Amino acid sequence: MPHTHPRRNALRLGAFAGVALLAPALPASAAGAGDGPFRHGVASGDPLPDRVVLWTRVTPTEDSAPGSGAGPVAAVGYEVASDAGFRHVVRRGGVVTGPERDHTVKVDVTGLRPDRWYFYRFTFRGGHSPTGRTRTAPAHHAEVAGLRFGVVSCSSWVAGHFAAYRHLAERDDLDAVVHLGDYLYEDYVGTRHRTHEPPHEAVSLTDYRVRHAQYKTDPDLRALHAAYPWIITWDDHEWAENSWAGGANGHDEATEGPWRQRKAAALRAYREWMPVRLDGDRIHRRLRFGTLAELTMLDLRSYRSEQVDEGRVDDPARTMTGPEQMAFLREGLLNPEVRWKLVGNSVIFSPLLLPATPQAGAVAELVGPTINNDQWDGYRHERRELVALLAEHDVRDTVFLTGDVHSSWAFDVPVDEALYPLTGTVATELVVPSVTSDNIDELLGVPPRTASLALETALHGLNRHLRFVELDSHGYAVLEVGPERVRMDWWFLAERTDPGSAATLAKTAYVESGAQRIS
Template sequence: MLLSPDGRTEAHIPSTAGGSLPSGLFTLGVASGDPLPEAVVIWTRLAPRPLDGGGMPDRPVRVRWEVAEDERFHRVVRRGVALAHPLVGHSVHVDVQGLRPDSVYHYRFRAGDEISPVGRTRTAPTPHSRPRLLRFAFASCQDYQAGFYTAHRHLAAEDLAFVAFLGDYIYEGPANPAALRQHEGTGEPMTLAQYRNRHAQYRSDPDLQSSHAAFPWIVTFDDHEVDNNWADEIPQDPALQTPEAFRERRKAAFQAYYEHMPLRRESTPRGLDMRLYRRLRFGRLASVHVLDTRQYRSDQPATIEAANDPALSMTGAEQEQWLVHGMRTSGSRWNVLANQVMWASNDRRAGPEKVYDLDNWDGYRVQRRRLLEFFGSGQVDNPVVLTGDRHCTWVCDLKPDFDDPASPVVAAEITGTSITSGGNADPVAFHNTYDPIMAESPHWKYIDNQRGYVVCDVTRERMLSSLRLVSTVRAQESTVRTAAQFLVESGRPGISVAG
C-alpha cells in the first residue's frame, strides 16, 4: 500500500491530482535535508517552465517517491505518494520516516511518465552513539551573476555526511548587463511569482543540482534571500519600501524559500514568521545549532557607541534562550553553530581609527559579550562558530572583549568564503589592505579572499577544517586545492593554522 506523507493511502489522494502533464517536470533536480537518525526530508519541485512561474496546471499533482538502499532501487525500503500543490509552487517535501540510523539511501520521484534524477542522502547516528568521525562541509554566498558554480561541482565529489549552507542562497539584485551570467527578470523580486522565478533560476544550475543530490543539506538564510541587510520588518532602504510593502515582500520571499529548500513542515511560513532556528545532533560527537540572525534582530546601529546599547539583539530573546539552553544540555563533545554573520571583531582600517561593519556581531556588542562569556563559563563543550556572508575566509579566536589583551579565548570561528560572490579574487590587493590590520588584530589567525568551501573533519580529539579553493569561477571548468587547514583541539579553546 502506498502512503502519502500524512499517512493517507493513494486512494485517498484527491482525484483532482490526475490529468495530463507537461513534459520536463524535474528541471530543478532533487534534494534532501535535515537528517535525523530515522528520518530525512526529500524534496523536488515540478517546474517544466522554471523561469515562467513553473508552467504547471493549476491543480494538485500526484508524485510518487521511493527510497532505496541501492542506486538501482532493487531494495526499496520506503515509498509513497505526495501531492505537489499549486499553493506551494508544486513543490514536494516528504519527511521519510523509519530509516536506519547512520545509513546511506537513494531516492527519486515519479510524476506522470517521468522519473526524477536520483539523489543520495544519509541519516544521522543515534543520539547516544559515539561516532569515530563526522565529516561535513559548509558554504555560503552563491551570487548567480558573479560566476559559475565550479565550487559546487567539486563539493559534490566530496565524501560528506551533510552540507551546511549558511545563507545568501539567492541574490535579489536586478540583472547586471556587465555580469558573467544574467539574473532573470527586469528588477528585484518583490512578489511570490518573482521570487519563485529567481529561486528556480539558481536551482536550474546543473552543478548546484549535483551538490544537492550528493548529500543532505542543512540550510538557513541570511539577507539576500529577501533584501540586502534587512532586519526583522525593516528593509535596507525604508525610504523606498513602505512597512506594508516590505512585510508583503518578506512573506513572498519566505514562501519561495521554503518551496525550494528541503525543510520540514515545522519551517512552513506562517504569515511573517518562519521557524528556521533548530538543532540537529550527530550522536554524542556533535550538535549543530542552526541560527537565524535576520528575522528577530534589532535594526543595525549607526555608530560604535550605539552598538553598545544592551537593548540590541541579533537573535531576539527567545532564540538566545534556546541557544544557551541547547548548548548547555546538548551532551555533545562539539557544539557547532551554523551562523550567518561574523562574530569576531573585524576592524576595516589600519591605525588608531576603528571602522566596523555594524551589520555583523560588531553591531551587537553587549549580546555578543554575554554569549561569549557563556561559551567560556565551562557550561558548554567545545563551541565552534561557522559563518558565511563575508565572501572571504577569516579564521579567528573568539573572546568576550576583543579590545582587552587579557580577555580569555573562549571559542573559535571559521568564516568561510563564498561559492561565487565577489567573483575571481585579487589576493594581492586584499592582503595589501588587510595584512596591516591583521598585525593589529591578534585574534585573526588566517585571512584569504578566494572562492570555495570548507570541509570539516570532527573526531573526539579535534576538529580539522580544510579550506578548499577553486582556480576560477569565470569558466565552467576549474581545479580545486586545499589551501590551508585549521585545527581546534578538544578542551583547548581557540584555533590554529595547521597547514
C-alpha cells in the first residue's frame, strides 16, 4: 500500500492512539540549516525520564570548516521549552566550543519531566539555530500504553539518497529513532550515486570529522534528527570494515598506520558529532520506557575476538561482547520489572545457513560463505550461553533488533536450530533493510525481485526458524510495542537514488507477548 500520513490513520491504531500521536508539530523552518552558523542542523538523543542529549555544530567563521582545526572559540547558548514558540522556556544555559572539538556542541540537559515533548534551539551571536523537537522517556515505573520507534541501519551517502529518513521525519507518531549501526561509512565499495568527502577512505581525525559533517548536510537526515530523539549504536563502518577489538579486516597497518591510532580518531569524531551519551569509550547502555520495555543497545565491535574460519567458531575462549558487556546484557534480560526486552544488536544473532546456489556468492558478500563468522554465528559459545540463560530462566518477550546485512529478515530464535520447532524458541529477531547500502540485486547486477527469489526459497528450506526474508529492497521499519504484542512494519522505497522516492508498506510481523514466535 502507498505511504499515507499516520495522523490520518490514528483511529485505527487502537492501543497506540496515545501520547505519541499527539506530538506537537515542528515549526516549518525546523529542518533547514542553510549556510548560516548552524548549517549542520540540530539533534537529540538518549532520552531518559529527566534528561536528553542535545547536539549542534556552530560555524563561527568561514575558515572554521569541519576538520580544519581552525577558527575562534565560540560561546553558544541553548534553550529548552515546552512550546514551539519558546514562550515557556524550562531550561537554558551556555557552553563554549572551539576547534579542539571541531566546534561541536553537546549538552546533557537535566531537570526535565518524564514522558514530555520539548522544543530546543541553540543561539549564537543573537541568532537561532533551527528548532528541534525531542521527547523524554516515561518514568521507570509508569504504565505505558504503547511505544513506536523508527528503526534504520546502513546508510551510505554514496549509495543513494536518504528518502527513508524523509518518510520517518514526516510521521508524527514516533517516540524515537533507533539506528543499529553503519550510520556513516569510512569507505564504500559498491554502487555510487554521490561522492564522499573527503574523496578517499577516512583514516585520520580530520577525515572522520569531514565525513561526519558531510552526512549532516543531508536535508532528510537533518530533518529526522530535528524531529525525534535518536538512540544509536555503532557497527564497523564508523571505524573500518569488519573491525574487532585489536584491528579490522579493512585496515592495513602498513599503509594506514596503527589501528589504535585510527580507532581513537574515529571515536573522537564520533563522540563530537553524534547525539549519544557515551561513558568514556563505552556505548553499550540501557534505556527504559516505563514497565513496558527496556532497550539494551550493544557494542559488538569494541570487545570482540578476531573473526576466524568456520572450524574455530565454537572456541569458548572467543567473545563477541567481552565479559563486562555480557554481564550487563544478562542483567538486563533478567530484569523482571519490564515486559519487553528489546536488544539493539548490530549483527544477526540467529543461526543462519546459506545454500549452495549460483546466487549464494552475492549473499556471501553480505553474510559470509556457509555461515557468517562476522555475526553471532562466528561466536557460537556466547550465543549458546545466552540462549541457555533465556531458556533456563524462562525469560519471555525478548526481541533482537538488528541491522548490518542490508536486507529484511525475521527469525524465531530456537533453542536448537537443528531440532526446531520441536525444541521451542527463546526469542525473536527482526532485521531491518539498509537505508541505501547495496543489497542482493545490486551485488548481482540484476533487476530486483528476479534472481533473489530462488535464493530466498532456498534460505527458507535450510533455516526452518527463518520466518521472512527479502533480499532486494531498501527502506526502514517501524516498531510498535504494546503490552500484548510487538508489531514490525517493513517499508520499502521505490528507488534509493531518488530523494523523493515513495515508500510502500511491504510486510508486517507480530510477536504476541509470551509466544516467543513470529506470527
